[in-house]
Amino acid sequence: MDSDQEEETAYLLQKRRDVTKALLHSPYDLIAYIERAEVHTELGYPDLAAGDSYRALLLCDECANEGFEYHDEALEALRSRSSDGTPIALREPGTSNVDLPSGVESMSLDTDADADKKTLELARIASIRCYRSLAISLLLCGCLKSAYDFCTRGLAAAPEDVELLQAKEYIENMAKRRLKADGVDINELPDQGLVRREIYPWNDHEPNRFAQETLDFLNGQLEQTAPNVEVRVTELPTLVEAAGSSVDGSGTLPTNKQLGLFAKVDIQPGDPILNEFSLLAANNRLKESLCDACSLELPPLTPDSKVVGCPECDDIMFCDEYCLSRAQEEYHPAVCDKDIDTIAKDPDPREKPFALYLLLLSRALAMAETQQIHPLELKEVKYIWGDFLPSAANAVSLSPNAPPPPVWTLPFSFQYNIAGPLHVLEKMDIDIFSTLATYDLWILNTLYSKFRGTASARVNKRNGHPEVAAVHPLWCLANHDCNPNVQWEWEGRMRLWCREKRIGGVPGGIKAGEEVLNHYCDIDLKVQDRREWAQGSLGGWCMCERCRTEAAEDAKATAMNGVGGEHLTNGQR
Numbered sequence: 389m390d391s392d393q394e395e396e397t398a399y400l401l402q403k404r405r406d407v408t409k410a411l412l413h414s415p416y417d418l419i420a421y422i423e424r425a426e427v428h429t430e431l432g433y434p435d436l437a438a439g440d441s442y443r444a445l446l447l448c449d450e451c452a453n454e455g456f457e458y459h460d461e462a463l464e465a466l467r468s469r470s471s472d473g474t475p476i477a478l479r480e481p482g483t484s485n486v487d488l489p490s491g492v493e494s495m496s497l498d499t500d501a502d503a504d505k506k507t508l509e510l511a512r513i514a515s516i517r518c519y520r521s522l523a524i525s526l527l528l529c530g531c532l533k534s535a536y537d538f539c540t541r542g543l544a545a546a547p548e549d550v551e552l553l554q555a556k557e558y559i560e561n562m563a564k565r566r567l568k569a570d571g572v573d574i575n576e577l578p579d580q581g582l583v584r585r586e587i588y589p590w591n592d593h594e595p596n597r598f599a600q601e602t603l604d605f606l607n608g609q610l611e612q613t614a615p616n617v618e619v620r621v622t623e624l625p626t627l628v629e630a631a632g633s634s635v636d637g638s639g640t641l642p643t644n645k646q647l648g649l650f651a652k653v654d655i656q657p658g659d660p661i662l663n664e665f666s667l668l669a670a671n672n673r674l675k676e677s678l679c680d681a682c683s684l685e686l687p688p689l690t691p692d693s694k695v696v697g698c699p700e701c702d703d704i705m706f707c708d709e710y711c712l713s714r715a716q717e718e719y720h721p722a723v724c725d726k727d728i729d730t731i732a733k734d735p736d737p738r739e740k741p742f743a744l745y746l747l748l749l750s751r752a753l754a755m756a757e758t759q760q761i762h763p764l765e766l767k768e769v770k771y772i773w774g775d776f777l778p779s780a781a782n783a784v785s786l787s788p789n790a791p792p793p794p795v796w797t798l799p800f801s802f803q804y805n806i807a808g809p810l811h812v813l814e815k816m817d818i819d820i821f822s823t824l825a826t827y828d829l830w831i832l833n834t835l836y837s838k839f840r841g842t843a844s845a846r847v848n849k850r851n852g853h854p855e856v857a858a859v860h861p862l863w864c865l866a867n868h869d870c871n872p873n874v875q876w877e878w879e880g881r882m883r884l885w886c887r888e889k890r891i892g893g894v895p896g897g898i899k900a901g902e903e904v905l906n907h908y909c910d911i912d913l914k915v916q917d918r919r920e921w922a923q924g925s926l927g928g929w930c931m932c933e934r935c936r937t938e939a940a941e942d943a944k945a946t947a948m949n950g951v952g953g954e955h956l957t958n959g960q961r
């Protein structure tokens with residue numbers, strides 16, 4: 389990034405801070421959301437721009453509908469912003485700050501009723517701005533179906549809007565190329581895109597993961613669940629985007645600093661290492677016999693059964709009193725009897741992984757609300773590394789001689805990143821506007837980033853579909869290796885034990901001081917399949933010793949340098 393772009397970025401970040409501060413002071417100000425969407429667009433965050441535009445669009449609806457929950461607050465905020473003329477965010481290019489848009493300038497403002505009519509017309513005009521921003525921002529994210537939907541909705545309100553017509557035409561042409569069809573069926577359009585996966589410049593909730601304070605806290609947690617191991621700072625091979633970047637100019641394999649688990653004593657084959665309970669769990673099976681807290685299959689209801697139900701909810705069951713009491717302490721009050729247990733359940737098989745991530749996010753939000761803590765401060769997620777890149781590495785250069793744009797790696801969709809989480813919050817009776825500081829979109833994206841690299845899942849044995857997922861923050865401190873020295877199983881609790889044998893029949897066992905090497909994929913897969921699996925979870929090509937050796941053997945055998953262009957980041961989840 390050159391000095392001019394750095395200066396422009398610094399200016400925009402300051403502008404974002406100012407608008408965000410104004411929103412925290414006036415949370416129903418739809419104009420401020422439109423202004424912040426514009427800043428996010430200029431900063432290269434189309435997903436965040438879409439999130440702000442959608443909240444602004446919801447406030448436009450609040451203004452226009454007298455019976456809506458925030459009607460008075462939204463109308464008053466817009467009236468206040470337009471008292472001295474049309475807000476800049478609603479002006480057409482080439483008009484002055486006091487000029488009123490077409491259709492408003494002739495309105496009389498002699499009475500309160502006239503003033504309200506003017507305000508409502510401004511809300512209508514603002515909604516068109518929101519449709520434009522949503523269509524273009526979601527298009528940039530790769531969410532064509534949602535972008536097309538907002539184009540259509542916007543054109544229904546403003547059939548001659550040039551920007552919406554242009555966006556609609558662009559989406560149709562892109563869809564024809566991708567689908568290789570003359571017509572456009574909106575249901576066939578792709579709606580999963582990719583966005584930036586980073587520690588946002590304004591995120592002040594990430595700890596120094598290598599500080600002694602952090603190590604002391606994590607080792608204190610391990611004393612209860614894994615007393616024979618400790619967390620240390622270690623060096624891992626840096627995962628890469630392509631085979632040609634696997635070494636630096638000197639031929640040395642690049643490394644990066646991470647946390648890892650190390651044996652404090654000799655651990656014999658078969659010895660247990662970790663036994664961890666986590667409430668950050670979820671399942672997408674509707675009305676199935678699973679514990680709401682840990683997602684363990686419930687035993688049959690016999691006279692001596694320990695299964696208990698929530699006294700306030702219908703059909704919400706727990707393994708035993710322990711799970712019930714932990715749930716009541718840490719998450720359940722936020723969702724108790726809130727009709728939230730049907731959200732994202734029994735989804736289309738193609739949507740099951742995304743639904744599970746949304747359900748994990750919902751559990752994290754319930755935990756934060758119950759414990760009255762910021763979501764990124766939850767101990768279950770605070771110390772997890774989320775495959776983050778520096779913001780500058782994700783930025784799109786404005787220079788005419790700029791290299792190709794970066795490959796963004798966080799899966800994103802309007803349904804699962806914006807609409808779904810807001811629906812969850814509303815079901816929890818949370819004001820989605822006044823709680824912006826706690827539930828802003830960038831916070832939800834950061835949680836998703838951490839889940840993507842750490843969540844473990846169980847699949848249905850009949851159809852192979854993922855149906856249950858959880859995040860175990862201590863288990864995931866053990867770094868991935870395709871020749872692991874441990875095995876794991878999650879059934880209510882995450883259990884980790886020393887392998888009897890390693891790849892190639894080498895006897896198992898971990899010496900004191902050696903690193904515990906975990907695995908997050910099927911290690912019986914071929915190297916190319918393992919690396920393809922890791923693309924969405926870790927952020928680049930796995931560079932463990934086994935992968936490098938097998939990849940070199942494959943390259944030699946096929947007289948090739950490697951296949952594909954998979955993308956991963958670093959080795960820890």
